[in-house]
Amino acid sequence: MRAVANSAFGEKRVSKHLLSAIMLRFLSFRLCVLITSIMRTTKVTSLSLPPKLLRQAEILARREGRTKSELLREALRRYVADSRWREVQEFGRAQARKLGIEESEVERLVAEYRTER
Numbered sequence: 001m002r003a004v005a006n007s008a009f010g011e012k013r014v015s016k017h018l019l020s021a022i023m024l025r026f027l028s029f030r031l032c033v034l035i036t037s038i039m040r041t042t043k044v045t046s047l048s049l050p051p052k053l054l055r056q057a058e059i060l061a062r063r064e065g066r067t068k069s070e071l072l073r074e075a076l077r078r079y080v081a082d083s084r085w086r087e088v089q090e091f092g093r094a095q096a097r098k099l100g101i102e103e104s105e106v107e108r109l110v111a112e113y114r115t116e117r
Contacts, residue, residue, distance in 0.1 A: 047072070 049057070061071045096102075101109065 057068055057071055061068045064071070093103075096106065
């Protein structure tokens with residue numbers, strides 16, 4: 001049995017098997033897209049950059065063989081890590097002030113503490 005398919009080039013006769021194969025391929029593709037969107041581990045966002053900074057990011061990404069997204073993700077990870085480290089340092093300074101410890105004494109006190117353990 002043959003089905004009739006209309007196209008821009010006129011009517012064409014297509015076998016049921018070919019139509020089935022085309023539909024199966026189309027549905028497989030749609031399923032793959034659906035699964036990919038469900039399993040996505042990142043979220044898409046928009047970012048505004050000055051043209052010069054964007055150009056520098058593009059050059060650096062190309063030089064390193066990475067995407068701009070990879071480059072910017074790494075930059076943000078580093079910024080977050082640096083921010084956390086600054087918080088830890090500030091906490092340490094605040095604790096030292098409370099205990100009346102000078103910055104110049106910290107290394108000696110840490111070394112003494114470690115030898116006691």
